[in-house]
Amino acid sequence: MRDQIEALLAAAVSELTANGTLPADLSPRIQLDRPRDKSHGDFACNLAMMLAKPAKQNPRALAEAIIAALPVNTVIAKAEIAGPGFINFTVDSHQLIAQLENAWQDEHLGVAVATKPQTVVIDYSSPNLAKEMHVGHLRSTIIGDAVARTLRLQGHQVIAQNHVGDWGTQFGMLLAHMEDEMRDQNSARLQLSDLETFYKAAKKRFDEEEGFADRARTLVVKLQSGDSHCQQLWQEFIDTSLEHCQEVYDRLGVGLTRSDVMAESAYNDDLPQIIEDLRAKGLLVEDQGAQCVFLDEFKGKEDEPLPIIVQKKDGGFLYATTDLAAVRYRTQELKADRVIYVVDARQSLHFDQIFTLSAKAGYVSNQVRMEHLGFGMVLGKDGRPYKSRDGGVTKLADLLNEAERRALELIAGKGSDLTASEQADVARVVGIASVKYADLSKNRTSDYMFDWDTMLSFEGNTAPYLLYACTRVKSLFQKAQLSLRDVQGEIQLATEQDEALANKLARFPEVVATVGNKGMPHFLCGYMFELAGAFSSFYEACPILNSEDEALRNSRLKLAALTARTLETGLGLLGIETLERM
Numbered sequence: 241m242r243d244q245i246e247a248l249l250a251a252a253v254s255e256l257t258a259n260g261t262l263p264a265d266l267s268p269r270i271q272l273d274r275p276r277d278k279s280h281g282d283f284a285c286n287l288a289m290m291l292a293k294p295a296k297q298n299p300r301a302l303a304e305a306i307i308a309a310l311p312v313n314t315v316i317a318k319a320e321i322a323g324p325g326f327i328n329f330t331v332d333s334h335q336l337i338a339q340l341e342n343a344w345q346d347e348h349l350g351v352a353v354a355t356k357p358q359t360v361v362i363d364y365s366s367p368n369l370a371k372e373m374h375v376g377h378l379r380s381t382i383i384g385d386a387v388a389r390t391l392r393l394q395g396h397q398v399i400a401q402n403h404v405g406d407w408g409t410q411f412g413m414l415l416a417h418m419e420d421e422m423r424d425q426n427s428a429r430l431q432l433s434d435l436e437t438f439y440k441a442a443k444k445r446f447d448e449e450e451g452f453a454d455r456a457r458t459l460v461v462k463l464q465s466g467d468s469h470c471q472q473l474w475q476e477f478i479d480t481s482l483e484h485c486q487e488v489y490d491r492l493g494v495g496l497t498r499s500d501v502m503a504e505s506a507y508n509d510d511l512p513q514i515i516e517d518l519r520a521k522g523l524l525v526e527d528q529g530a531q532c533v534f535l536d537e538f539k540g541k542e543d544e545p546l547p548i549i550v551q552k553k554d555g556g557f558l559y560a561t562t563d564l565a566a567v568r569y570r571t572q573e574l575k576a577d578r579v580i581y582v583v584d585a586r587q588s589l590h591f592d593q594i595f596t597l598s599a600k601a602g603y604v605s606n607q608v609r610m611e612h613l614g615f616g617m618v619l620g621k622d623g624r625p626y627k628s629r630d631g632g633v634t635k636l637a638d639l640l641n642e643a644e645r646r647a648l649e650l651i652a653g654k655g656s657d658l659t660a661s662e663q664a665d666v667a668r669v670v671g672i673a674s675v676k677y678a679d680l681s682k683n684r685t686s687d688y689m690f691d692w693d694t695m696l697s698f699e700g701n702t703a704p705y706l707l708y709a710c711t712r713v714k715s716l717f718q719k720a721q722l723s724l725r726d727v728q729g730e731i732q733l734a735t736e737q738d739e740a741l742a743n744k745l746a747r748f749p750e751v752v753a754t755v756g757n758k759g760m761p762h763f764l765c766g767y768m769f770e771l772a773g774a775f776s777s778f779y780e781a782c783p784i785l786n787s788e789d790e791a792l793r794n795s796r797l798k799l800a801a802l803t804a805r806t807l808e809t810g811l812g813l814l815g816i817e818t819l820e821r822m
């Protein structure tokens with residue numbers, strides 16, 4: 241519906257351009273907003289105010305001219321001028337109903353399939369494998385997954401890339417420690433079962449034990465020159481670490497698998513060529529023995545030149561070099577139209593530099609959209625980075641255990657009539673959903689406070705609230721002995737609450753489009769919260785099963801079923817399971 245009104249406005253603008261009301265050289269961006277206040281209609285636009293100046297006209301007069309120039313249509317029931325020159329549109333209720341009937345028939349609830357599907361590469365999760373995944377990896381993993389699911393629903397081809405850190409000097413000390421442990425145990429599997437402890441032990445020896453650090457350094461060199469013993473040890477370490485990651489992904493309901501792993505080490509052989517490419521483009525400068533690129537776009541605080549180091553004096557390559565190789569692979573081999581990096585906001589300078597440099601190196605054309613979707617930190621209640629009780633970083637696996645434990649306590653405490661094993665299952669879903677939803681519902685660009693009590697609450701914009709709303713519809717259908725799909729008859733908008741719910745339901749495709757475009761799942765969460773609220777008011781005010789009028793009863797069942805399907809699809813986009821009962 242939004243598209244239709246935007247198209248009508250575009251037609252009005254060309255009409256006004258043709259008749260000379262508007263100057264010929266304008267091509268305004270036509271964009272509709274959703275007014276907060278329902279009395280301002282369904283959509284609003286500030287087009288007249290935007291164009292008034294260049295057209296040398298009074299905005300209200302121009303708004304009037306725009307309305308008069310709108311082509312005849314069946315979409316807009318009312319167009320009114322408000323304030324300094326806003327145009328408010330009220331949608332024709334037949335159109336609204338037609339849209340919802342259409343959504344009802346559609347498996348994807350009316351979400352438009354992209355007319356030009358893109359190949360979108362999404363770099364997400366991407367932990368360093370030296371340690372176990374901790375709370376800092378939560379955001380990239382679940383935001384990336386939600387964006388991937390959204391773009392897939394829109395018909396794009398999504399290629400996930402888990403750019404895990406499996407290379408670098410840290411592996412020297414891990415291998416040295418592993419070598420010793422294996423000598424005693426024959427297998428390092430056991431020691432690696434707790435990577436965190438293993439890492440700490442290796443680090444302690446590296447810092448304290450004489451000769452250990454040297455041995456670690458030698459092992460890195462051997463590893464990098466392809467020594468088979470080192471490679472074998474390293475591979476065992478990496479395999480175990482990836483198994484730990486996979487467990488976390490599976491528990492989180494994140495779609496990543498081993499086949500999405502494209503590790504840093506996979507680019508090793510490409511790195512010398514990257515240096516050569518930069519040299520050929522005249523971008524390389526030697527600075528104290530290191531190979532660097534200085535770009536005018538990037539200056540330090542004092543306006544001093546800021547180097548991007550791509551090769552160290554000893555010949556070693558860096559994080560940036562690998563990222564350049566990854567860009568090249570993604571655009572040239574994977575043929576990406578869009579490349580998305582879901583990475584901590586603190587790396588934004590790095591990505592700015594990589595994007596600018598890869599354009600200069602000829603790895604990305606200006607057709608390709610390169611995006612860093614940065615996110616803030618997870619904070620504890622004290623406003624400092626979230627820590628475990630012992631003050632260390634919280635392992636993600638432990639965090640999820642705690643979520644499930646707390647959810648179980650909550651459910652059991654409410655006096656449930658479910659069996660113990662059913663309760664455990666509900667607790668698993670609720671616990672994981674709560675952690676994910678609390679994160680996804682915040683604007684990713686800011687830091688957020690991790691707080692068990694709020695995220696597990698049945699009130700507010702939380703997972704339990706939405707999951708509960710779904711089960712409410714389901715129990716309604718159970719009572720009616722109907723399935724969510726078999727409702728007859730047409731939607732009718734009998735009361736204010738029916739209409740409000742219908743209006744919310746109709747917005748779903750727009751919201752999905754916004755999430756796909758901006759890579760911001762919190763818009764979907766905010767929407768679902770509003771939808772569940774509209775459903776709740778509807779449910780309280782409107783008799784459904786008790787409605788004497790059969791047509792009205794069917795209409796309401798349909799609206800209720802659409803609500804459940806929309807919430808399920810929406811939660812599905814976040815990788816959150818729903819429940820039949822809770």
Ligand code: ARG
Binds near residue numbers: 363366403404566581
């Ligand atoms: N492994 C990195 C880290 O933990 C994140 C990698 C993000 N992706 C990339 N292409 N640089 O900070």
